[in-house]
Amino acid sequence: MADKQKVYPRGAIAMGNGDLMSVTNVTFGLNNNAKQVHTLRSEGDGIFFGPQETTISFNFVVNEEGQERDFITMCQKKQIKQLRIKVPGRTITTNGAVRNVNIEFAVDNEIGGSVEFIGKTEET
Numbered sequence: 001m002a003d004k005q006k007v008y009p010r011g012a013i014a015m016g017n018g019d020l021m022s023v024t025n026v027t028f029g030l031n032n033n034a035k036q037v038h039t040l041r042s043e044g045d046g047i048f049f050g051p052q053e054t055t056i057s058f059n060f061v062v063n064e065e066g067q068e069r070d071f072i073t074m075c076q077k078k079q080i081k082q083l084r085i086k087v088p089g090r091t092i093t094t095n096g097a098v099r100n101v102n103i104e105f106a107v108d109n110e111i112g113g114s115v116e117f118i119g120k121t122e123e124t
Contacts, residue, residue, distance in 0.1 A: 012086040013058060015069060019086075022068040024112070026058040028085050028092065030121055054094050054121045056083055062103075062111040071115050074098040083117055093122045 012019050013026050033050030060068065074081060075098040085092040096119015103113040 009088055011088075013056075014084040014086065015081055020058075020060070020068060022060045022063065024059045024061060026056065026085065029055045031055075052120070054096065054119050056085065056094060056096075056117040056119075057114065058117075059112060059114050062113070071098055071101045071113070075101050081117075083119075090124070092124075094119045095122070096120060 011026065013023055014020060031053045033053065035048045035050060036044055037046045037048050039045045060071075073079070078097055080095060080097055083094050083096070085094070094117070096117055099116045099118045101113060101115050103111065105111055
């Protein structure tokens with residue numbers, strides 16, 4: 001029965017020329033803003049699809065060499081960037097900008113932070 005075990009690989013996230021190595025958690029959200037449409041004659045008559053929105057959030061840690069990418073400047077200067085989320089069999093490409101950055105200094109832990117990125121996911 002041991003040969004029936006599956007291997008669950010890790011995903012990856014990339015920006016620019018390479019993978020982000022200091023990222024600890026990634027959440028990808030795609031919203032098509034669907035809305036139920038009702039008419040006077042029929043409740044729940046159909047569905048309207050609004051503009052599509054993507055949100056990607058992730059945490060990062062900072063080593064002694066500093067932040068892997070300058071997320072603060074990206075946010076301040078409203079720079080458009082491309083993020084690629086890699087899962088087995090698929091790469092999800094999103095073009096957008098850093099909406100917010102948080103950095104946390106903990107008494108008993110490493111320096112870390114979080115980034116929220118919004119944008120448009122390319123059709124596949």
